[in-house]
Amino acid sequence: MLKYRCTICGKEFKRDDVKYLCPDCSKEYKPGIPLKGVLEVLFDYEYIKKKFDKSNPDWNLFSAVEPRFYPDYPVGNTPFFRIDNFGEEIGFENLWLKNDGLNPSGSLKDRASFLMVAEANRIKENVVVTASTGNAASALAAVCAADKKKAVIFVPESAPKAKLVQMYLYGAEVIKVKGTYDDAFRLSLEYTEKNSGLNRNTAYHPLTIEGKKTAGLEIFKQNNFKVPDVILIPVGDGVIISGVHKAFYNLKKTGLIEKIPRLVCVQAEKSNAIHNYIQTGIYKNADNPDTIADSISVSVPSNAYLAKRAVEESKGFSVTVSDEEILKAQKKLASKTGIFAEPSSSATVAALEKLKNSELLNNKEQIVLLITGNGLKDIESVKINS
Numbered sequence: 160m161l162k163y164r165c166t167i168c169g170k171e172f173k174r175d176d177v178k179y180l181c182p183d184c185s186k187e188y189k190p191g192i193p194l195k196g197v198l199e200v201l202f203d204y205e206y207i208k209k210k211f212d213k214s215n216p217d218w219n220l221f222s223a224v225e226p227r228f229y230p231d232y233p234v235g236n237t238p239f240f241r242i243d244n245f246g247e248e249i250g251f252e253n254l255w256l257k258n259d260g261l262n263p264s265g266s267l268k269d270r271a272s273f274l275m276v277a278e279a280n281r282i283k284e285n286v287v288v289t290a291s292t293g294n295a296a297s298a299l300a301a302v303c304a305a306d307k308k309k310a311v312i313f314v315p316e317s318a319p320k321a322k323l324v325q326m327y328l329y330g331a332e333v334i335k336v337k338g339t340y341d342d343a344f345r346l347s348l349e350y351t352e353k354n355s356g357l358n359r360n361t362a363y364h365p366l367t368i369e370g371k372k373t374a375g376l377e378i379f380k381q382n383n384f385k386v387p388d389v390i391l392i393p394v395g396d397g398v399i400i401s402g403v404h405k406a407f408y409n410l411k412k413t414g415l416i417e418k419i420p421r422l423v424c425v426q427a428e429k430s431n432a433i434h435n436y437i438q439t440g441i442y443k444n445a446d447n448p449d450t451i452a453d454s455i456s457v458s459v460p461s462n463a464y465l466a467k468r469a470v471e472e473s474k475g476f477s478v479t480v481s482d483e484e485i486l487k488a489q490k491k492l493a494s495k496t497g498i499f500a501e502p503s504s505s506a507t508v509a510a511l512e513k514l515k516n517s518e519l520l521n522n523k524e525q526i527v528l529l530i531t532g533n534g535l536k537d538i539e540s541v542k543i544n545s
């Protein structure tokens with residue numbers, strides 16, 4: 160039987176006894192600070208150990224929602240491949256790329272939205288609500304369209320046009336917020352407190368982490384059941400890195416692997432709250448998280464505590480890159496690999512370039528860049544001929 164456990168106090172709950180955060184620890188939460196009392200999903204690892212067969216693997220054993228509730232909308236199974244040309248160019252011999260920009264709505268966020276709509280089916284809820292910088296919103300709108308659900312979306316009015324176009328075409332109710340993602344987050348919480356609807360806010364609902372977990376499971380599967388040495392992950396709210404960590408944590412708990420890959424938290428210089436937290440041990444909001452990488456632009460990362468834990472437990476580290484480095488890396492990646500990644504994802508490439516002569520990475524290790532969003536979603540940020 161599936162259970163939730165509070166990541167702060169450790170209290171366990173049956174999944175239908177609690178919906179979002181730990182009721183005790185979230186009493187200390189107020190908008191403007193990272194979420195307190197984020198829940199993690201506990202599985203029966205002994206059961207999975209007995210049932211999982213590598214020759215005929217059933218990945219649904221790792222799913223927090225039963226497959227009968229899944230929307231009829233395939234997500235994931237995106238390409239994972241070696242990029243030798245680019246690796247040679249920047250001096251890494253075993254460089255790989257996971258292209259999650261090829262999900263149906265163009266970002267990794269489809270994975271979380273898919274599982275949240277499955278959960279909405281399970282609890283018979285027809286409205287799903289979210290705040291987003293753009294990608295989670297367009298992902299939720301897409302999956303809701305496919306599954307006859309209503310998506311209610313709070314989004315900063317500065318979101319890239321292509322992402323707004325997606326939301327409208329998919330038929331979502333879009334509320335543009337004069338303010339930042341953090342303002343949109345607060346308004347969406349108020350909405351679901353006053354009205355009905357399932358809140359899909361990232362980390363606020365524990366299944367958003369579980370949905371993103373599938374990217375990590377897929378890397379393991381596509382890497383022939385081997386664990387890469389390092390994965391570079393763009394970090395805004397800190398949920399994707401927690402999801403990838405959860406994948407390898409689950410694989411370890413079920414005896415399928417012995418070690419977790421080192422996870423590298425990549426942030427933009429101005430949107431660096433989690434990076435600072437990892438470096439100093441003291442949490443502080445990013446004062447002015449103004450970056451061209453809109454998908455990772457956040458002042459108050461909702462999942463800061465778990466993201467730090469993911470980096471530390473994996474023996475990884477964090478790094479920041481400037482907007483200028485991101486744009487250069489975006490162009491280099493596109494021209495050497497044919498992959499057009501949005502700025503947030505290009506930040507992983509910029510980080511790799513920055514780290515090429517550092518002792519933090521060995522140039523013979525298997526290194527994976529997680530590309531979380533398609534560049535076509537944000538063409539305004541591209542500098543032509545730069």
Ligand SMILES: [Zn+2]
Nearest residue numbers: 165168181184
């Ligand atoms: Zn708690």
